[in-house]
Amino acid sequence: MRKALKDLVILSFLSLGALLYPLGSLAQSDVSVSINANIISSIDLITIQSIQLSKEEAQDNIITIDPTTSINAGKMIAIGTPNSDITISFLERRELTRNQGTESLIFNYAVAGNDQDDQSSAQILDQENRDFSFNDEGRFYLWIGGSIDISTATPGNYSGDFTLEIEYI
Amino acid sequence: MKSISLILSLILALSATSLSAQEIDFGQYGNYTLTVGELSTEDLDFGTIVSGSGIYSIGINNGKVVTITGVEYLDVIVEVTAQSELYLNGNPGNAGNPQKAIPFTLEAAYANNVGTPNVGQAKFLNVSGNALITQFPILERQNVPPGPPPPPPTNAFDQSKVEDTAYLYLYGSINVGNVDAGSYSSEITVTINYD
Numbered sequence: 001m002r003k004a005l006k007d008l009v010i011l012s013f014l015s016l017g018a019l020l021y022p023l024g025s026l027a028q029s030d031v032s033v034s035i036n037a038n039i040i041s042s043i044d045l046i047t048i049q050s051i052q053l054s055k056e057e058a059q060d061n062i063i064t065i066d067p068t069t070s071i072n073a074g075k076m077i078a079i080g081t082p083n084s085d086i087t088i089s090f091l092e093r094r095e096l097t098r099n100q101g102t103e104s105l106i107f108n109y110a111v112a113g114n115d116q117d118d119q120s121s122a123q124i125l126d127q128e129n130r131d132f133s134f135n136d137e138g139r140f141y142l143w144i145g146g147s148i149d150i151s152t153a154t155p156g157n158y159s160g161d162f163t164l165e166i167e168y169i
Numbered sequence: 170m171k172s173i174s175l176i177l178s179l180i181l182a183l184s185a186t187s188l189s190a191q192e193i194d195f196g197q198y199g200n201y202t203l204t205v206g207e208l209s210t211e212d213l214d215f216g217t218i219v220s221g222s223g224i225y226s227i228g229i230n231n232g233k234v235v236t237i238t239g240v241e242y243l244d245v246i247v248e249v250t251a252q253s254e255l256y257l258n259g260n261p262g263n264a265g266n267p268q269k270a271i272p273f274t275l276e277a278a279y280a281n282n283v284g285t286p287n288v289g290q291a292k293f294l295n296v297s298g299n300a301l302i303t304q305f306p307i308l309e310r311q312n313v314p315p316g317p318p319p320p321p322p323t324n325a326f327d328q329s330k331v332e333d334t335a336y337l338y339l340y341g342s343i344n345v346g347n348v349d350a351g352s353y354s355s356e357i358t359v360t361i362n363y364d
Binding site for chain 2: 029030038039040041042
């Protein structure tokens with residue numbers, strides 16, 4: 001009787017052991033997913049100097065301001081995310097309207113840009129050359145010039161807009 | 170007499186076990202494999218965003234899809250944990266810094282329908298505090314009475330004959346305040362076990 005009880009105890013221990021230990025291995029898999037975002041600053045444009053048309057001499061009734069050499073060129077600074085690539089576009093032909101009348105003149109803009117504050121080494125923007133980068137300080141310098149034919153112009157003051165667009169690429 | 174006491178203790182212990190465990194975890198009793206993959210290698214990428222521009226969301230259709238391939242009639246327990254922010258340069262030291270961290274809200278769903286899982290069949294998951302634990306079968310139960318328990322695997326067991334794939338969709342939104350420009354990132358950790 002005592003032996004039978006001992007066997008039952010051993011059998012019970014074995015049964016309990018079987019319940020506690022799984023028969024097979026437990027499969028587990030892990031994966032890590034990255035979340036990313038590239039944050040850029042908004043772009044600010046600061047006008048340092050407007051185009052000084054009246055200070056430029058006309059030659060053959062055409063006033064020309066070279067954006068890479070003229071001290072009368074307008075100057076702007078774009079401020080954005082350092083070292084980011086940008087594309088710059090602008091409307092080359094804009095209409096100037098006489099303030100006291102309806103007469104108009106066509107101004108053909110020319111723009112030069114440089115990531116250094118150096119007008120003489122600035123590059124003229126055109127259809128093939130309008131992709132640039134902000135410098136380490138997040139700045140890009142622009143000089144605005146152009147030409148206007150005043151041979152048929154009525155004397156007076158003329159004004160108009162200049163539209164320049166800078167986008168991150 | 171001592172032996173009888175020991176037997177009674179064992180019986181009591183076994184009874185307690187059977188009372189608290191009403192569920193049989195079939196996945197624990199076999200050498201089943203579980204494979205987790207990614208439908209595409211691309212990250213959950215919010216792209217380029219201007220600082221201070223507010224909430225940007227990636228919907229379920231453009232989210233990250235994690236594939237879970239295993240025995241179709243077994244349940245898996247899926248645990249997902251995401252950090253609550255994206256950090257500038259991925260540096261957790263920027264946590265809580267409003268200029269160097271972007272709040273992230275995780276959303277999740279899964280699809281385990283017959284055939285190729287798809288978003289239209291997805292079941293949305295309740296995510297609390299950017300974390301969730303859920304359980305679902307690799308292949309959704311069909312509208313038939315439950316069958317007998319699966320036979321225990323033997324040497325002749327071929328998992329490929331009873332294998333299927335469920336999809337786990339991870340997506341969400343970020344709220345871009347006036348943070349410093351730069352690259353922000355963090356991680357979502359997914360752990361999957363058989364039940």
